[in-house]
Amino acid sequence: MKNIKQIINSEKLNIPIEVKAWVKTFRNDRFIAVNDGSTIQNLQLVIDPEKFDENIRKKINTGAALYAKGELKESLGKGQKVEVWVDELEILGESDPEKFPIQPKRHSLEFLREKAHLRPRTTLFGAIMRIRNTLAFAVHQYFQKNNFLYVNTPIITSADAEGAGEMFQVTTLDLQNPPKDETGKIDYKKDFFNTKTNLTVSGQLEAETYAMALGKVYTFGPTFRAENSNTTRHLAEFWMIEPEVAFMDLHGDMDLAEDFSKYIIKEVLHKNREDLEFLEMRLKNEEKQKPQNQRSEMALIEKLEFVLENNFKRLSYTEAIEILKNSKPYKKKKFKFPVEWGVDLQSEHERYLVEKHFKTPVIIYDYPAKIKAFYMRLNDDEKTVRAMDVLFPGIGEIVGGSQREERLDVLLKKMYDLGVDTKELYWYVDTRRFGTAVHSGFGLGFERMVQFVTGMSNIRDVIPYPRFPGNANF
Ligand code: 4AD
Numbered sequence: 019m020k021n022i023k024q025i026i027n028s029e030k031l032n033i034p035i036e037v038k039a040w041v042k043t044f045r046n047d048r049f050i051a052v053n054d055g056s057t058i059q060n061l062q063l064v065i066d067p068e069k070f071d072e073n074i075r076k077k078i079n080t081g082a083a084l085y086a087k088g089e090l091k092e093s094l095g096k097g098q099k100v101e102v103w104v105d106e107l108e109i110l111g112e113s114d115p116e117k118f119p120i121q122p123k124r125h126s127l128e129f130l131r132e133k134a135h136l137r138p139r140t141t142l143f144g145a146i147m148r149i150r151n152t153l154a155f156a157v158h159q160y161f162q163k164n165n166f167l168y169v170n171t172p173i174i175t176s177a178d179a180e181g182a183g184e185m186f187q188v189t190t191l192d193l194q195n196p197p198k199d200e201t202g203k204i205d206y207k208k209d210f211f212n213t214k215t216n217l218t219v220s221g222q223l224e225a226e227t228y229a230m231a232l233g234k235v236y237t238f239g240p241t242f243r244a245e246n247s248n249t250t251r252h253l254a255e256f257w258m259i260e261p262e263v264a265f266m267d268l269h270g271d272m273d274l275a276e277d278f279s280k281y282i283i284k285e286v287l288h289k290n291r292e293d294l295e296f297l298e299m300r301l302k303n304e305e306k307q308k309p310q311n312q313r314s315e316m317a318l319i320e321k322l323e324f325v326l327e328n329n330f331k332r333l334s335y336t337e338a339i340e341i342l343k344n345s346k347p348y349k350k351k352k353f354k355f356p357v358e359w360g361v362d363l364q365s366e367h368e369r370y371l372v373e374k375h376f377k378t379p380v381i382i383y384d385y386p387a388k389i390k391a392f393y394m395r396l397n398d399d400e401k402t403v404r405a406m407d408v409l410f411p412g413i414g415e416i417v418g419g420s421q422r423e424e425r426l427d428v429l430l431k432k433m434y435d436l437g438v439d440t441k442e443l444y445w446y447v448d449t450r451r452f453g454t455a456v457h458s459g460f461g462l463g464f465e466r467m468v469q470f471v472t473g474m475s476n477i478r479d480v481i482p483y484p485r486f487p488g489n490a491n492f
């Protein structure tokens with residue numbers, strides 16, 4: 019059986035057609051718009067009210083599942099090229115019109131978040147999820163074309179040293195009555211893994227060990243952070259893509275991040291035109307409600323094309339601080355957080371650089387060592403590390419990466435200074451003992467990319483079932 023996308027694009031007309039889909043609308047007792055998720059377009063089914071009596075017609079309600087058989091015809095009406103003249107109609111699953119929450123009208127995103135199990139039935143969420151799918155597939159396409167190997171790093175980990183964020187503990191101990199050791203502390207030797215374990219915040223450290231054997235690898239999996247950050251850019255469970263490449267330095271890393279980002283965005287422009295056009299219309303309508311000075315200068319598709327056509331602006335952290343110190347908002351004391359060499363950039367600073375100053379994606383590199391993780395390669399100035407963040411308009415940080423510290427002595431000293439347990443991470447340190455080499459990688463937050471491409475302002479609306487503080491429903 020063909021799906022609606024195939025039916026609508028069918029070159030042949032006047033052929034028999036079967037379809038199984040859900041009812042969007044039913045009007046004039048005659049026209050049923052149905053959708054099966056394969057495309058943003060609905061298929062119009064035309065029934066003759068004389069042929070289908072009241073008993074079946076009253077069951078053609080928004081949300082109902084149906085089967086129809088008929089003939090594919092050129093449509094005389096506006097709004098669609100083809101329609102199906104129905105001979106046979108069967109309601110597969112009824113839907114009570116009084117109770118089905120997804121009515122053919124605009125619902126607020128807040129309302130839909132409460133109905134996360136039904137929101138994929140909306141035109142909006144269909145579009146978002148098809149784009150998410152294109153992006154996910156493009157991730158694999160890009161890396162496979164470029165000879166990377168896909169590795170699956172563990173989700174449960176006993177290493178809690180990465181420092182990327184607060185972790186969720188995984189345990190089978192009886193929380194009411196946990197076993198204690200002689201000193202009265204919880205005895206994790208009695209836990210499932212004979213040690214304390216958490217959900218991973220990043221697959222990087224394990225990916226590094228594989229890059230140091232297989233050359234070019236990438237992970238694409240769920241990561242978990244128990245930060246209590248209730249923002250439009252943070253999830254407690256999100257998907258991250260982490261390439262790691264042996265014999266590649268920070269410049270190669272920046273090139274890779276830029277090339278990769280452009281590739282996956284381009285795939286969406288090719289494959290999801292109609293979805294993007296719908297999202298663009300939606301954003302335009304939303305913008306109309308905003309005051310003039312808060313409206314974005316570019317429409318969605320134009321913005322994506324702009325990213326493809328322009329080089330990401332690269333500058334050092336030190337240069338970024340200079341620019342910020344000379345900026346209007348800084349001088350007018352409009353920034354909430356301090357701007358000072360050595361202090362991490364906040365979202366407001368990143369967004370100023372990307373949206374106001376450069377008006378293009380930006381890569382900032384060579385950050386102060388003190389604000390970055392232990393594994394980043396120390397520069398000769400001994401103050402900065404070979405880190406890089408990619409910042410996108412409307413999103414802020416989308417990629418965080420670095421050249422890794424490959425020198426055993428420097429790494430050990432860094433771990434010691436930062437209180438990272440070298441015994442626990444002996445396996446990580448081993449890669450520097452046996453055949454160490456320059457290597458680099460980064461992590462791209464998948465949902466932030468989906469946000470950027472769809473123009474959705476809240477990250478909770480680009481993943482099927484968002485997890486955030488106070489919510490693990492569904
Ligand atoms: O900058 P982060 O913390 O980098 C790492 O985890 C490194 N180990 C990556 C590497 O070098 N292999 O996270 C990487 C990206 C961020 O730039 C952001 O896009 C995303 O992951 N991210 C989140 N996305 C959604 N919700 C959160 N709570 C996120 N935290 C980070």
Ligand code: MG
Pocket residue numbers: 407415417418
């Ligand atoms: Mg980061």
